[in-house]
Amino acid sequence: LSSYIQLTKQNSINKPMALLSIKPPSPTKSPCPAWYPISWYQNCYKLVEEGATWDAAETACKKQGGNLASIDMSYDQAFVAGVVLQGKADAWIGLRRKVSYSWTDGWPVFFTEWGPGEPSNNKNEGCVSMHASRAFHGTWNDTKCDQEKPYICKYSTGTL
Numbered sequence: 001l002s003s004y005i006q007l008t009k010q011n012s013i014n015k016p017m018a019l020l021s022i023k024p025p026s027p028t029k030s031p032c033p034a035w036y037p038i039s040w041y042q043n044c045y046k047l048v049e050e051g052a053t054w055d056a057a058e059t060a061c062k063k064q065g066g067n068l069a070s071i072d073m074s075y076d077q078a079f080v081a082g083v084v085l086q087g088k089a090d091a092w093i094g095l096r097r098k099v100s101y102s103w104t105d106g107w108p109v110f111f112t113e114w115g116p117g118e119p120s121n122n123k124n125e126g127c128v129s130m131h132a133s134r135a136f137h138g139t140w141n142d143t144k145c146d147q148e149k150p151y152i153c154k155y156s157t158g159t160l
């Protein structure tokens with residue numbers, strides 16, 4: 001106790017009072033884990049620039065507790081497109097056609113943002129990527145699942 005008093009006395013002599021009363025703000029806590037660093041509403045995202053097939057990409061997202069990103073409304077679309085447009089290449093999202101289109105995280109398909117002439121629905125093109133080129137504004141394309149592309153994972157904090 002005596003050493004504490006000594007310290008505060010010393011501080012108050014050497015420093016103006018105003019400085020002593022200022023506390024640094026506590027760091028803002030991100031709701032997202034380090035492995036899903038980008039925060040947007042209740043969701044955390046990660047753009048992986050290393051190419052993978054659509055299946056391998058979904059598996060990699062799952063391993064970290066997420067899925068390939070689903071896009072449920074225009075706000076999500078604008079946000080995810082902003083992330084993908086920062087990358088260099090088209091990126092996989094979590095939409096795939098089996099009989100009909102479905103999101104890997106189970107969300108119903110309420111919203112779509114297909115590019116011009118898409119989905120072309122070619123028999124061997126069931127996996128959906130987002131265009132990274134600015135000319136296409138992050139619109140979607142159904143393409144071959146075995147192509148290796150960057151991908152965007154999404155992790156929902158709302159389900160915790």
Ligand SMILES: [Ca+2]
Pocket residue numbers: 118119120121125141142143
């Ligand atoms: Ca297509």
